[in-house]
Amino acid sequence: MDMSTYPMPVAVPLQGGQGTAMADPLAQLRDIHLPGPVESWPPAIGWWILLLIILLLVLTVFNWLYKRWRANRYRREALKELRQLHENYLQHGDDLLYLARFQTLLKRVALTRFSREEVASLTGESWVSFLDRTSRSQEFTMGKGQVLIDSNYSPATKTPATTVDVAALQDLGVYWIKHHNPEFAA
Secondary structure, eight states, X not given: OOGGGSOOOOEEEOGGGOOEEESOGGGGOOOOOOOOOOOOSSOOHHHHHHHHHHHHHHHHHXXXXXXXXXXXXXXXXXXXXXXXXXXXXXXXXXXXXXXXHHHHHHHHHHHHHSOHHHHTTOXXXXXXXXXXXXXXXXXXXXXXXXXXXXXXXXXXXTEESSOOOHHHHHHHHHHHHHHOOHHHHO
């Protein structure tokens, strides 16, 4: 490459006798100035909006979970009472007493969640149908829960007409308490 083809800078006298400057215009340019570092605080408005949305979402979820937990308090208490009922049965072994208390517990739970007009007068087959309908099962009308229909007791002897499978009733009671739903009652 031949450098003779490029013009050489020539010193040109400045006006007013202030010295000379190069005729090359590039020589008058300043050096490149780099921008300052990007600050991480405070964040841009978009990040504040995103943080606010996430915070509202978390609060909404916690509020929903808390309301659900409080609404199911009666279920937790009923399950605790059902366990106590079974422990008492294991000590005394009285089928009549167990069935009476089991029926009472289920009725109290039903009255807690369903309207009094809908539940209070139910007995026998209508009661077990209600229990099946609200838990979407057939265990009360067709399974081990049949013993609850009129409690299958002979009034003369006050003894069960059939054998009571307490373990199966216990499991059935736990299932109904955990899974009954007012939406199924209609």
